[in-house]
Each structure stands twice: as C-alpha cells, then as structure tokens.
Amino acid sequence: MTFFSSPIFLTLVALLTLLLTGLAGAGVVGRRPALASFFFTLLSLESLAIALSGLGPLVATSDTRLILPGGIPGLSFHLRLDPLSGFFLLLLGGASAGVLLFSAGYTKGEPPAKKAQFLAKTTVFLFFTGGVFLADDVYSFMLFWEIMAVASFFLILSGENTEGVRRASYLTLLLAHGGSLLILAAFALLATREIPSASLTMASFSFETLKQNHLASGEALLVSLLFLLGFGAKAGVVPLHVWLPLAHPAAPAPASALLSGVMLKAAIYGLIRALFDLVGLPQLTPSFGILLLVTGAFMALFGILHAILQSDTKTLLAYSSIENIGLILLGTGLGILYLKTGHPLAGTLALCAALYHALNHAFFKGLLFLGAGTMIHATGETNLNRMGGLFKKMPVSGALVLLAVLSISGIPPTNGFVSEWLLLQSTLQARDLSGTIQRSAVLFGAAILVLASALAAMGFLKFFGVGYLGQPRSDGAREAHECSLFERLGMGGLALGSLFLGLFPSLVLGEILKAVSPLTSTTLPRPSGAYGWAWLLPLPPAGPSTSPLFLVILLVILTLPVLWLVLGTEEKKRRLSIPWGCGYRDSSGRSQATAESFAQPIRHFFPVFFSMKRHLPSPDDPDPVFLLSVEDPHWPLLYRPLFRLFVAIAEGAERVRSGRISIYLIYSFTTLILLLSVLRWH
Amino acid sequence: MAASFVSPPTSPLVGFLGSALLLSSFAMLSMRRMASLVRIFALQGILLTLSTLSVALAAGEPHLLFSALFTLAFKVLLLPILLFRLLERLHIRGEVEVLLNVPVTMVAGLFVVVFSFALAAPISEMANTVSRGLIGVGLAALLLSFLMMITRRKAVTQVLGFLGMENALFFSAINATYGMPMVVELGVAFDVLVGTFVFGIFFFQIRETFESFDLKHMDNTPTE
Numbered sequence: 071m072t073f074f075s076s077p078i079f080l081t082l083v084a085l086l087t088l089l090l091t092g093l094a095g096a097g098v099v100g101r102r103p104a105l106a107s108f109f110f111t112l113l114s115l116e117s118l119a120i121a122l123s124g125l126g127p128l129v130a131t132s133d134t135r136l137i138l139p140g141g142i143p144g145l146s147f148h149l150r151l152d153p154l155s156g157f158f159l160l161l162l163g164g165a166s167a168g169v170l171l172f173s174a175g176y177t178k179g180e181p182p183a184k185k186a187q188f189l190a191k192t193t194v195f196l197f198f199t200g201g202v203f204l205a206d207d208v209y210s211f212m213l214f215w216e217i218m219a220v221a222s223f224f225l226i227l228s229g230e231n232t233e234g235v236r237r238a239s240y241l242t243l244l245l246a247h248g249g250s251l252l253i254l255a256a257f258a259l260l261a262t263r264e265i266p267s268a269s270l271t272m273a274s275f276s277f278e279t280l281k282q283n284h285l286a287s288g289e290a291l292l293v294s295l296l297f298l299l300g301f302g303a304k305a306g307v308v309p310l311h312v313w314l315p316l317a318h319p320a321a322p323a324p325a326s327a328l329l330s331g332v333m334l335k336a337a338i339y340g341l342i343r344a345l346f347d348l349v350g351l352p353q354l355t356p357s358f359g360i361l362l363l364v365t366g367a368f369m370a371l372f373g374i375l376h377a378i379l380q381s382d383t384k385t386l387l388a389y390s391s392i393e394n395i396g397l398i399l400l401g402t403g404l405g406i407l408y409l410k411t412g413h414p415l416a417g418t419l420a421l422c423a424a425l426y427h428a429l430n431h432a433f434f435k436g437l438l439f440l441g442a443g444t445m446i447h448a449t450g451e452t453n454l455n456r457m458g459g460l461f462k463k464m465p466v467s468g469a470l471v472l473l474a475v476l477s478i479s480g481i482p483p484t485n486g487f488v489s490e491w492l493l494l495q496s497t498l499q500a501r502d503l504s505g506t507i508q509r510s511a512v513l514f515g516a517a518i519l520v521l522a523s524a525l526a527a528m529g530f531l532k533f534f535g536v537g538y539l540g541q542p543r544s545d546g547a548r549e550a551h552e553c554s555l556f557e558r559l560g561m562g563g564l565a566l567g568s569l570f571l572g573l574f575p576s577l578v579l580g581e582i583l584k585a586v587s588p589l590t591s592t593t594l595p596r597p598s599g600a601y602g603w604a605w606l607l608p609l610p611p612a613g614p615s616t617s618p619l620f621l622v623i624l625l626v627i628l629t630l631p632v633l634w635l636v637l638g639t640e641e642k643k644r645r646l647s648i649p650w651g652c653g654y655r656d657s658s659g660r661s662q663a664t665a666e667s668f669a670q671p672i673r674h675f676f677p678v679f680f681s682m683k684r685h686l687p688s689p690d691d692p693d694p695v696f697l698l699s700v701e702d703p704h705w706p707l708l709y710r711p712l713f714r715l716f717v718a719i720a721e722g723a724e725r726v727r728s729g730r731i732s733i734y735l736i737y738s739f740t741t742l743i744l745l746l747s748v749l750r751w752h
Numbered sequence: 753m754a755a756s757f758v759s760p761p762t763s764p765l766v767g768f769l770g771s772a773l774l775l776s777s778f779a780m781l782s783m784r785r786m787a788s789l790v791r792i793f794a795l796q797g798i799l800l801t802l803s804t805l806s807v808a809l810a811a812g813e814p815h816l817l818f819s820a821l822f823t824l825a826f827k828v829l830l831l832p833i834l835l836f837r838l839l840e841r842l843h844i845r846g847e848v849e850v851l852l853n854v855p856v857t858m859v860a861g862l863f864v865v866v867f868s869f870a871l872a873a874p875i876s877e878m879a880n881t882v883s884r885g886l887i888g889v890g891l892a893a894l895l896l897s898f899l900m901m902i903t904r905r906k907a908v909t910q911v912l913g914f915l916g917m918e919n920a921l922f923f924s925a926i927n928a929t930y931g932m933p934m935v936v937e938l939g940v941a942f943d944v945l946v947g948t949f950v951f952g953i954f955f956f957q958i959r960e961t962f963e964s965f966d967l968k969h970m971d972n973t974p975t976e
Contacts (some may be wrong), residue, residue, distance in 0.1 A: 675895050731910075732851060735902045742898070743867070 073077040077105025078134040078151040078204070081123040081159065083476065085200045088116045092193025096186040096432065104183035106328055107556060109189060110174035114167045114560070120448070121163025125179040127156035128581045133588075137208065143232050148276050149675050150206035154347075157425060157585040162361060164567050165331040165432040171196040171255045171636035172440050172560025173324040175553065176447070183716055188228055188322075195221035196326065206274040208257045212250065215340070219246035219304070222333055225325040226317050238316035245313045249303025253340070256296035259347060290353040291417070297344040298362070306392050308369045308705045315376075318388035319452065323443020331389045335428050339400055342425075356410040360511045362403025367518040368472040374522050375679045378529040378672045379700050381454050381665040383442040386533055387435065392476065393522055394431045398424045400515055400617045405590070407508060408499065414592035416499035419608050421586045422579060423492035423592070427583070430485040430571055434477040441471035444561075445537055449546035453538045454665040458543035468538050470561045472609050475534045479527035483570035483618030483625070488606065490523050491616060492579075495608045525672070532668040543659040573619050636663035666698070673700065681706050741745040762931045763810055769803040770886040773923060777896040778917055781903075782854050786844050789912050790835045796919050798825030803886075804927070806925055811881065819937055823922070826941050826964040831915065831948060838952050839908070842959065857903050862898050880926050890924030909957060911951045918944050918976040928954055 079333040086427035095109030113686035127133065131153055151159075166547025170192065177185045198221060223246070226239040260280050285293060306314040318326040345354060373392030408417030444467045449457050461468040477484035478492075497516035503509045542548040552558075571578055580596060583628070587593040594609065607615040673680065683705040687694035726737075776796050785788050801824045808816035838844075851858070871887030879887065897916030904910060918940065925937075 705892050733904055735898070739895075739902060741894075746871050750874070 074535050075185060076133055076134050076136075077123065077126040077156075078136045078149060080126070080554065081120070081151055081200075081204065082136070082149070084116065084119040084123045084163075085197050088113060088120065088200075089193050089197040090117060092189050092197075094314065094708060095193075095746075096190035099189060100182055104397065106177060106182075106185045106189070110170050110177075110556070113189075113193065114170040114174075115564075117163045117167035117170055117196070119163070120196075121160050121167065124156040124159025124161075124163060125581075127151055128160065130358065131584050142593075144348050147210045148206035148278075149204045151204060153341070153412060153585040153588060154343065156337060157429075157582060159200060161335055161429050161432045162196065162200060162203070162332050163350040164429075165436045165564070166192075166612075167608055168433075168560045168562075168564035168567070169324045169327045169436055169440065170332070170560070171261045171563060172327075172557050174441060174444075175556030175558075175560070176322070176324055176440075178554060178556075181703075186238060186475055188325075188552060191221060191224050191228060192328065195225055196332070198457070199332055202336050203339060204433050206277045208261070208277075212254060212257075213300070215253070215336075218333065218336065219243070222246070222329055225329065226321040228325060229320045234316075235320040238320040242313040242317045245303045245310055246313055249300045249310070250445075252296045252300030252303070253344075254300075255337075256293045256300060256666055257343070259296070259700040260285070261292050267701070277348060281350060283348075283353075283355050284309045284351070285349070285355075287355065290349055291355065291358060293356070294345060294354065294358050295348055297349070298365075301337045301341040301344070303506045305334050305341070305395050306369075307365065307395070307594060308372055308392065310704065311369075311373075311392050312704055312709060314392060315380075315385050315702070318391070318439070319382055319384035320360060323384075323446065326387075327436040327439035328437060330387070331432040332396055334391060335432055338395070338402075338428055342402065342421075342589070351406075351409060352589070354406050354410060356407050356505075356508060359403045359406030359410060362399050362406060363515050364512060366398070366400030366403055367394045367515045369393065370400060371398075371518050371525075372617040372679060373671060374525045374529060378525060378532065379669045379680065382452055383445060383454055383457075383533070383537065384439065384452065385443060386454075387438050390526065390529065391431075391435060393526060394427065394478075397490070397519065397522065398431070400424075400519065401427060401496065403494075404512065404515065407503075407512065408496075409590055409592075411503060411505070411739065412504050413499065414590060415594060415609060416496055416502065418583070418586055418590045418592045419492065419499070421590060422582050423489055423496050425582050425586060426492060426575075426579065427489035428570075430477070430489045430568070430577075431566045433564050433571065434474040434486060434561075437470060437474040437558065437561055437568065438478065440564070441467060441474065441559050444557055444705055446598075447553065448550035451543065451544055451546045454533065456544040457537045457547045458659050458662065459538070460542075460550050461538040461549055464538075466558050467561060467591065469555050470558070471538070472534060473565050475530040476540070477572065479530050480523040481527070482616075483621040485568050485575075486587050487653040488572055488575040488618060490519070492575075492606075493610060495614065499609075518579040528668075530671075532665060536663075536665045538666065540662045541659040543662065547659075573622065574603065575618060576603050579606065584642070590649035594633045679703070763806070765806050766810065766886065767878055769799055769806065770889040770923075770927075772894055773799045773803070773920075774889050777920070778858065778861060778914065780912070781857055781896060781900050784854075786839060786906075786908060787836075787848040788807055789909065790839065793835070793912055793915060793919075794832040796916065797823060797832070800919055800923060801828060802950075804924065807881075807926055807930070812932060816926065816930060819926070822937070822941055826945065827919065828914075830945070834948055834952070835912075836909075842955055844908060847862065850903055851905055851941045852903040857899065861899060864899060865892040868895055875928060881927060881930055886927040887924055890920050891925055893920035893923065896920075899936060905975055907951075907955060912946065915944065916946070 087718045091109065093114055094316045095105070095113070099106045099109060104261070133152040134150070136149045136151075159324070173188065173192070177188055180188070186251065195218060198217040200215045202218055205211035205214050220243070223239050223243045226242055227235065229235045256278070260283055261275055298307070301307075303310040318330060321329060356657060370393045373389050373394075373396055377386050377389035377393060401420050405417045405421035405424065408420055410417075444464065445457060445460060446452050447581060448460065448464060451457060473484065477486035480486045482491075494516060497512050497519060500509050500512035500516070503512065542550070583594055583596075604619050605615050609612065673682070683697070683699045683701075685695065685697035687696060728734075773796060776799065780789060780792050780796075783792060801820050804816055804820040804823055808820060810813070852860075868891035869888040872891050876884045876887050894917050895915045897920055901910050901913035902914065904913065911965055921935075922940075
C-alpha cells in the first residue's frame with residue numbers, strides 16, 4: 071500500500087475537502103444565496119466520504135500513523151488512524167451527513183450572511199472534531215480540542231441574538247475551558263511521571279510515549295479522575311452538565327443535533343482513549359469502574375427525570391442526552407470493572423454496548439433534534455404546550471420523529487433497543503463477579519438501566535403525544551405546515567441509519583468489536599452458521615439471543631391480519647369524536663392534558679431530584695394564581711453558593727483597590743522585589 | 753556577597769551587546785520624547801536580535817536562529833511600525849510626562865541594577881550557557897522597564913515599558929537556558945502582538961472618552 075492510498079491519507083483528504091468546501095461555500099453564498107442548498111448537499115456527500123474513510127480501518131483492522139511536518143519547528147502533528155478513531159469518524163460522518171442535508175432546507179429563510187456563517191461554523195467544527203479523533207500527541211489533541219470547543223461556542227451563538235443565548239454560550243465556553251485545563255493537567259501528570267521535567271521535549275508528549283507511563287496506583291486514580299472531570303465537562307457529566315440544557319435550546323436545530331450527536335461523543339472518545347489507551351488498562355482499578363458505573367447510573371436517572379419534566383422541546387432532548395451519556399458511561403464503567411476482575415469477555419461486551427449506544431444516540435438524537443427544529447419552524451413555538459396535532463400537518467417528518475422516539479425509548483426492533491439490550495445483557499454477567507459490593511453495584515446499575523429506559527419511554531410518549539397528537543394547542547400549531555424536501559431527506563438519512571443499526575446488529579457489533587478488542591486485548595467469539603448475521607448473540611455459543619429482523623417480520627405477520635380486521639370490519643361502525651375530549655364537547659385544544667400534567671406523577675414520586683417552588687391558591691382567593699417552578703437542584707445547591715463565594719472573595723479584595731494605576735504597578739513591583747529577595751537571601 | 757558581584761567570563765561581543773541593552777533601558781528611562789522612545793525600543797530589538805544570533809553561533813544552538821529571526825520580524829519591524837502609525841494617527845508628538853522626575857528615577861534605577869546583579873549571581877553560577885554573566889543584565893533591564901511603567905503618566909509610555917519588559921525577559925531566557933521552548937516563545941510573541949493591538953484600540957477609546965491619554969483620567973478614585 072503506498073502512502074497516497076493509505077487510510078489515514080484518504081481520511082485527511084476527506085476532512086480537508088469538507089473544510090475547504092465549507093469555507094469556499096461561505097465565501098460564495100454571501101453573494102449568491104441560491105447556491106446554499108448546493109453547498110450543503112455537497113458537504114453532506116463529503117461527510118459520507120468521511121464516514122467511509124472511518125469504516126476503512128474497521129473493515130481492514132489497520133492502524134496507520136502519519137507525522138505531518140507542522141508549521142512550528144520541533145512540533146509536528148502526530149496523527150494516527152486506528153479502529154477506535156475510525157469508529158468515531160464513522161459516527162461523525164454518518165450523523166453529520168443527515169444534519170448537513172437538513173440544513174439546506176432549514177436555513178432557507180435565513181439572510182445570506184447568516185447562511186454563509188453557518189456553513190463556515192459547521193465545517194470548522196466538524197473538521198476539528200475529526201482532528202480530535204486523529205490526534206496522536208498532546209499538542210495536536212489539545213489544539214483540535216480547543217478549536218472544537220470554540221467552534222461549538224460560535225455554533226450556539228448562531229441562534230437568535232438574545233441575552234439567554236449569550237449566557238448559554240458563555241457558560242458552555244467557561245465549562246469547556248475549565249475542562250480543558252483539567253485534561254491538560256492530567257496529560258502533564260502523565261508525561262512527567264517517568265521523565266524528569268528538565269529533559270522533557272515535545273516528543274515526550276506523543277501518545278506513544280505517554281503509554282509507557284508507570285503510575286503509582288494513587289496517581290493513576292488522580293489522572294483518571296482528572297480525565298473524567300475534564301472530558302465530563304464537555305460530555306455533560308453531572309454536576310458539570312448545567313451548560314447542556316441551556317446551550318441546546320439556544321442553538322439552531324442542526325447545530326444542537328451536531329452538538330448532542332457528535333460533540334458529546336468526542337468527549338466520550340477522549341475519555342475512552344485516555345483511560346484505556348493512555349493511562350492503560352493495567353493501571354485502572356475495579357473501584358474506578360464502579361465509580362464510573364455509579365456516576366453513569368445516577369446521570370441516567372437524573373437526566374431522564376428532568377427530561378420528563380421539561381415542556382420545552384429542546385430542553386427535554388438536552389436532558390435526555392444527559393441520560394444517554396449516563397448509559398454510555400455506565401457501560402464503560404462496567405467494562406472496566408469486568409476487565410479488572412478477570413472477566414474479559416463480559417468487559418469487552420460491555421464496552422461494545424457502550425460504543426453501540428454512542429453510535430445509536432448520534433443517529434436518533436440527531437434525528438430528534440432535527441425533528442424539534444421542524445416543529446419549532448412549523449409552529450413558531452418552542453413549548454410543547456403550544457404545539458399539538460402536528461402529525462396530521464407533518465405526516466412525513468412526524469413519522470420519522472416517531473421512529474426516533476421508538477428508538478430512544480428502546481422499543482424493539484429499533485437501534486435503541488439493541489444497545490440497551492446489550493447493556494442489560496452485560497450487566498447480567500454480574501453473576502460471575504465475586505465481590506458483594508461489586509456485584510450489588512452492577513445489579514443496582516441494571517435496575518437503574520431498566521428504570522431509565524422505562525422512564526425514557528414515558529418522557530418521549532409525552533414529547534410525541536403532546537407535540538404531535540391531539541388538537542392544536544395554539545394558532546401556530548393550527549397553521550403548521552410540512553417541512554421542506556431537504557429537511558425531510560436529511561431526517562430520512564438519519565432514520566435509515568437508525569434502521570440499519572437496529573436491523574443488522576450482528577454486523578454492526580462485529581465492526582465495533584474491531585475497535586474495542588485492541589483496547590481490551592480480547593475478542594468475542596462470533597456466531598457461526600448460515601444465518602449468523604441475522605441473530606444477535608452477545609456471548610456465543612450459548613446464552614440469550616435476539617433478532618430484530620425476525621421481530622419485524624413477526625410483527626408484520628401478526629399486525630397485518632389485526633389491521634385488516636380492524637379496518638375491514640370496524641370501518642362501518644366508526645364514529646367521529648374529539649380526541650382527548652374526556653367526554654366534553656369542547657373542541658378547544660386547551661382542555662387536553664398538558665405537558666406538565668404528564669410529568670406530575672414523576673414530580674410527585676421523585677421530589678429529591680428537583681428543586682421545586684409551588685404556590686397553590688386558597689379556594690376563596692378572588693384572584694387565584696397557580697405557580698410552579700422546577701429547577702435543576704445543582705443551581706441552588708452548588709453553583710449559586712459558589713458564585714456568592716467568589717463575589718465575597720472579590721469584595722474582600724476590593725479593599726486594597728485604590729483606583730490609581732501607578733499604585734497598582736507599585737504593588738506588583740514591590741511584590742516582585744520582595745519575592746526575589748526572599749528567593750535569594752532566604 | 754561582594755564576591756558574587758564578579759561575573760563569569762563571557763565572550764566580548766555578547767558582553768558588549770548586553771551592556772548596550774542595559775544602557776538602552778536607562779536611555780528609555782531618561783528619554784523625554786515619545787518618538788525617540790519608540791526608536792530606542794526598535795534599537796533594543798536590534799540588540800536582542802544580534803545577541804541572540806551571537807549566542808546561537810557561539811553555543812551552536814540552531815533553534816536560536818529562528819528566535820533571532822522572529823525577534824527581527826516582531827520587535828524591529830512589526831511592533832515599531834505599528835507604534836509609529838499609532839503615534840501618527842493619534843497625533844502624539846509631545847513630551848513624556850513623568851510622575852517622578854528623571855534624575856530621581858535614574859538614581860532608583862541604579863539601585864535596581866545593583867539589586868538585580870546581586871540576585872542573579874547564584875543563577876549565573878548554576879547556568880551552563882556561554883553568556884551566563886548576562887543574566888543580571890536581563891533582570892536589571894526588566895526591573896528598569898517596570899520602573900518606567902510606574903513613573904510615567906501617559907498610557908503609551910506604559911505600553912513601551914511593557915514591551916521593554918518582554919524584551920528583557922527574552923534576553924534573560926536566552927542567556928540563562930538558551931531560550932524558552934519554541935512554543936512558549938511563539939506564544940509570548942503572539943501575546944505581545946495581540947496586546948499591542950488591544951492597547952491600540954484602548955487608546956482610541958480613551959481619547960474618545962477623555963480627549964487625553966493621561967492616566968489620571970482612568971483612575972477610579974472613589975468620591976467620598
């Protein structure tokens with residue numbers, strides 16, 4: 071294989087083409103806005119090329135490196151395309167192809183300058199996220215990571231120019247930078263453990279050198295924790311998640327689809343790369359696995375409970391992203407726990423399930439965010455309580471959203487079902503664990519996993535039921551219209567991806583295994599036999615198995631006669647009445663169950679998860695006001711006290727402030743002289 | 753104490769350039785015209801370039817050649833041009849206004865130089881570079897520039913003091929350890945460039961607001 075046909079070179083070409091097309095497009099579209107759709111379609115095809123280039127190392131299990139002679143002497147970009155990077159490039163390319171196609175329709179009404187900006191922002195974001203997946207030394211990783219973070223800041227800012235949007239993007243940037251500092255600290259610790267700092271060169275920061283570390287167990291834990299917090303700030307790990315529910319609603323729909331679908335996964339990639347590859351599996355401990363598992367389980371429950379309570383479409387989806395990231399972390403933690411207690415097969419399966427869920431989430435959550443975008447565009451409303459009855463007006467996009475809703479709820483035969491089933495199967499391997507605490511932690515995780523998926527079904531029943539079914543709840547919803555062809559095509563692309571991931575799980579699992587097995591140095595036995603590809607058998611040769619394809623066929627065979635019976639015989643007896651009418655003849659949408667009423671039982675059963683303020687008017691109140699506000703408890707319990715502390719410290723420091731610049735300079739001059747004197751004549 | 757004042761041997765050329773740099777710092781302290789200040793800053797840049805070049809050749813450190821090139825581009829060409837254009841566009845021709853008169857500042861500067869040489873003595877002993885005798889010169893130049901920032905009243909002079917400090921820092925780094933890592937050096941160079949741009953924008957803002965560059969307008973003394 072020559073250099074010019076090596077997978078990494080092709081990947082770089084694909085990424086660069088995307089970037090250049092996007093920037094060229096941004097230049098052209100400003101003057102000729104009609105070309106925007108053309109450029110978005112072209113970019114979408116180029117994303118598919120990136121996905122294909124990511125598939126390369128998965129199919130051929132190759133591992134190629136490239137050292138780009140960077141612009142600065144002594145600092146070249148180390149790049150590497152291994153199956154894990156390939157997997158995440160596949161995720162990036164696949165999800166963004168649909169989103170970019172969708173953007174062609176979504177940005178139709180925008181002014182040309184805004185279209186051009188959006189083109190540039192998205193491609194820069196995608197290019198550098200791709201760079202994160204390829205980076206093989208600390209310098210290039212941090213460079214790509216930071217530019218990705220800044221690009222995401224600008225993506226959020228491309229929403230409306232309001233105070234809320236500015237606050238959300240600022241908070242995102244703040245937490246991203248805090249996280250980057252922690253990541254940098256972890257890298258520094260990792261690099262300086264072996265080599266005395268005097269002889270540190272830039273070469274000691276390549277990932278290849280970092281892997282040679284021999285950390286003491288306490289240091290390994292510290293480094294892993296720093297990585298968890300650092301990447302967690304970008305992945306939305308509770309309690310560093312507060313930017314997520316603010317940022318996703320603030321950004322335009324395609325941007326939030328990319329943030330949730332791709333950027334959160336980049337953080338997951340960073341975490342997996344750092345833990346399994348850099349810190350190294352031998353240095354991890356089972357207790358860190360349990361920590362990840364418990365964090366993930368808590369996030370899953372916390373995220374989905376808050377998601378159910380939201381009435382704003384995109385805030386609901388954002389909290390559900392926290393849930394899904396929680397499930398991915400749960401799988402990762404489970405993997406570490408199994409691998410470190412001598413159950414490599416179960417550990418490999420858990421990690422595969424986590425990555426499978428990451429891939430699925432990119433597709434169905436991307437689709438849901440795009441769907442939310444069409445709902446918001448069609449009605450001019452963001453609150454579910456002002457939508458309703460959209461399914462009749464938007465049958466195609468509604469059906470696609472329904473598919474994503476089924477998928478995120480884990481209903482077979484969708485892709486969400488496959489990954490959650492795999493996660494559950496790997497938790498059930500806990501019977502092999504010997505420690506009581508370990509076993510009960512895993513079983514606790516399994517219980518939360520089941521609870522979270524059931525609650526997710528409830529939350530998305532609310533999302534779909536209140537948004538798409540029933541009567542229109544506002545004038546905007548009454549005049550809703552189906553979205554444009556490009557938007558439907560983009561959503562359709564993501565839906566096709568979801569369907570494929572759901573119907574051919576054995577094929578997909580086989581590819582994911584190629585990304586996982588180098589990390590765990592274990593491979594799962596693959597089912598043999600004629601129809602092996604149709605049956606998902608997590609741990610062959612025995613054990614539980616499932617086949618979504620078979621389920622679909624069964625489902626069709628079973629439902630067709632029922633459908634025929636119902637439509638054929640009940641048609642004549644059909645009577646027209648108002649849905650959600652509750653026996654009243656009132657046809658106004660106001661009498662339907664509201665989004666809040668769907669969530670009331672949850673609010674009632676899990677009050678510890680929320681910080682609620684409610685005011686119930688007394689029966690004889692002449693001017694009754696019913697008030698209820700639900701807030702994320704992290705604001706009143708963690709963040710606001712923290713802010714108050716900072717302000718108090720700042721006000722204390724205010725006393726030495728004289729207000730004269732020369733005095734300030736004298737302060738620093740005398741401090742400098744004093745410190746130097748102490749250093750010299752201590 | 754007294755013995756530590758004796759500097760280790762240094763090649764005569766590097767030593768000459770170092771003393772010229774120290775002299776130029778004193779010249780900055782005593783200069784009364786704004787344009788001459790910028791010229792001295794450019795001169796400092798030339799001195800820095802030459803001393804970096806000579807250290808690079810004497811020690812055989814090729815990466816210092818890049819540093820010399822960057823210094824030439826940034827501190828001799830780009831920044832002085834920017835500053836001259838700034839002075840021209842803001843119509844600053846006048847005298848430098850001082851808070852502390854020049855002779856007193858010069859005497860204070862002498863003490864600062866003695867202090868820095870005493871301070872640098874142990875560092876010079878530890879360093880193993882060809883020009884380790886000059887670490888004290890770098891420190892002295894740094895503190896002198898700081899002194900200039902304290903004793904001057906106009907905002908533009910403060911910027912020049914800041915840039916002078918950066919020059920001295922660079923000089924010390926070259927002499928103590930053959931320069932900082934390339935990344936750090938580049939980072940600092942960009943920071944200084946961006947800093948100058950920001951200062952430039954601020955000057956326009958200050959003039960818009962106060963129609964003067966006197967720092968006393970920026971003081972925020974609470975009114976009782």
